[in-house]
Amino acid sequence: MKLKFTLLLLSVSISFVSGQSGKQNQFILNTIEEETVKYRAVYQDLHRNPELSLMEFETSKKIAKAIKELGYEVTTGVGGNGVVAVLRNGPGRVIMLRTDMDALPVKENTGLPFASTSIMKNAAGKDFPAMHACGHDLHMSVWLGTLEMIARLKNQWKGTIVAIAEPAEEISGGSLNMINDGLFARFPKPDVALCYHVSPELPAGTIGYCSGPIFAGVSNCDITVYGRGGHGAMPHKTIDPVVLTSRIVLDLQTIVSRETNPVKPAVVTVAAINGGSKNNIIPDEVKMLMTLRFFDDEVFAHMKEAISRIARGDAIAAGLPDDKMPLIKFSDEATPPVINNKNLVYESVSYMQDILGKEKVIEVEPAMVAEDFGQYGLTAEKITIALFWLGGVNQEKYDEYTKKGLSLPYLHSSLFAPDFDPAFKCGVKAMSRAIIGLLGNKAN
Ligand SMILES: [Zn+2]
């Protein structure tokens, strides 16, 4: 009897909750078409007018104006061109939703009617073509669409939204600049932080999730390899830095294949070798540019030690004296990996699947690309974070490329062009539902 009574109560409360969430889903589904028309225009304007890292002056003005119109309290100039918008709606959890704003020095080749033709000076005063080749224009549009949806559903949740538009993500400084400018002290401290990155590999209309590390940490390494130059016809009178560099490049391959733990991912890529000027001159030095990727701090420390040891060891083997050892420079600040919080991912996924359907929210593998969103999870405030992939590829194009076994244009490509309508709708539906779900039903 008691069991029956408990079961009855349980079924009443489940049907009440699903009734609430059903109403929320219905509202979101009814409103999404109208929002798509509004934010398609916003997206095309942002796409046509990209701005490089640290130069997002007009973009941040547009964002601040749009979010103010939605009823949020807006603060500009946080960590440079950063914007923080707050919506308070009674006691409850504080959820941070982040977009980034900057574009890349890439000449657009998409052929879109709203393609960028912009040439702008970067922070150092040099002219570059600019393009939203990393989809931050889509991020901003989905972010605004979601914030509008949440504001319109204000009677369905309690808590606080802290929405941030981050500058300079592409140079991996924006998140830290905002944190150092008091993001977590001047504004309500978030319990959780969420964001999307558009995926160049998932069809628009889907979301990819990963419950743990999703994006790698990254650091750069520059090496100057010295030698003793001379005539190309008299190599025995020289110590050839071209040969020495070639040997170092090959020996570096053994770091990942023979030194780091095979179950802990790592990448050591030598992306540029520059040296020499003429067919018959052996140069005095060669420069190498490298990128390092990792998920684990110990792996990163090991990679750095191994690079130094191998470069020095090869230089000694070549007969170079102590004062001609390679000069090795690691970038001052590494971008940390993005480590998603498992519980936050699974809870968000359950809400996203509730509105999109189970098959549209897909588990994916981590990627070795980087994003500075991980920084928000590493401060003393211990904020739990989750980054989701937002599918961006036109479905027909996806099917065609998959059938032919071709690679789709990746992020940062001059051909990268997400399919706005389905990606926007999916992104706003899933994120609005997840945030309202995470904040809890006001009625409960
Ligand atoms: Zn990027």
Ligand SMILES: [Zn+2]
């Ligand atoms: Zn990006």
